[in-house]
Amino acid sequence: MFFYSYTILWIIIIILSLSVLILFKKLAPPKPSLDMEELGLDKGMKTPITNLNGLKKENVNLLEPKKIGTVLIYLSVNCGACANVLRDISNYVTDHTNLSVVIFMKGENEREIINKVGDLNNQIPIIFLTEEHIGLFKISLFPFAYFLSSKGVVLAKGGVPAGRRHLELLTHLAMSGNRSI
The missing domain is CATH 3.40.30.10 (Glutaredoxin)
Known part of the structure; x- marks a missing residue:
């Protein structure tokens, strides 16, 4: 009986910890970016002419x-x-x-x-x-x-x-x- 209650307690702690982490990720400010970054040449690609x-x-x-x-x-x-x-x-x-x-x-x-x-x-x-x-x-x-x-x-x-x-x-x-x- 003690083992089951101990296991349930740890499961609750893990679920609460994950919930807090997810909440912090959602509240974190978004990384700055420019609009339309999906257009044009891909990042990491070399310029076609120099x-x-x-x-x-x-x-x-x-x-x-x-x-x-x-x-x-x-x-x-x-x-x-x-x-x-x-x-x-x-x-x-x-x-x-x-x-x-x-x-x-x-x-x-x-x-x-x-x-x-x-x-x-x-x-x-x-x-x-x-x-x-x-x-x-x-x-x-x-x-x-x-x-x-x-x-x-x-x-x-x-x-x-x-x-x-x-x-x-x-x-x-x-x-x-x-x-x-």
């Missing part, structure tokens, strides 16, 4: 070995949320000198893109986003961004409609999840 020509006809290398990573930002001239990102990029670049930033912009022609980005074209490489690029990088919406390691591996990705706030989150996700960038 060298492109910018709007100023310069060679743009997406992999900068002297930097800890590269942020690729995909925008469209006709995207309202992209204006938030364009407005915030200059300050983001100033605060993250250890990162390389490249903008891919979709528009009717290069002149339209140059008019949209203004002086930013002198600070950051801007690439005319073609249908081929959209297919290679699996871009299905704007604004979208990837954080690449210095070796070209996708470390973080997602939609960045809130501009600076989302770019900072993208950077945090890439840095916190990959200590050996």
Whole structure:
């Protein structure tokens, strides 16, 4: 009889302990993430191309070995949320000198893109986003961004409609999840 009551007591303790653990897991704050992380290239995948020509006809290398990573930002001239990102990029670049930033912009022609980005074209490489690029990088919406390691591996990705706030989150996700960038 003593053995049965002792066993039942331990079963109750185990069930209560598991219930408390489950409750704590449910109450834990969710991990930060960007919307639309399921889109685009898979995390851990290498970038499909590394060298492109910018709007100023310069060679743009997406992999900068002297930097800890590269942020690729995909925008469209006709995207309202992209204006938030364009407005915030200059300050983001100033605060993250250890990162390389490249903008891919979709528009009717290069002149339209140059008019949209203004002086930013002198600070950051801007690439005319073609249908081929959209297919290679699996871009299905704007604004979208990837954080690449210095070796070209996708470390973080997602939609960045809130501009600076989302770019900072993208950077945090890439840095916190990959200590050996």
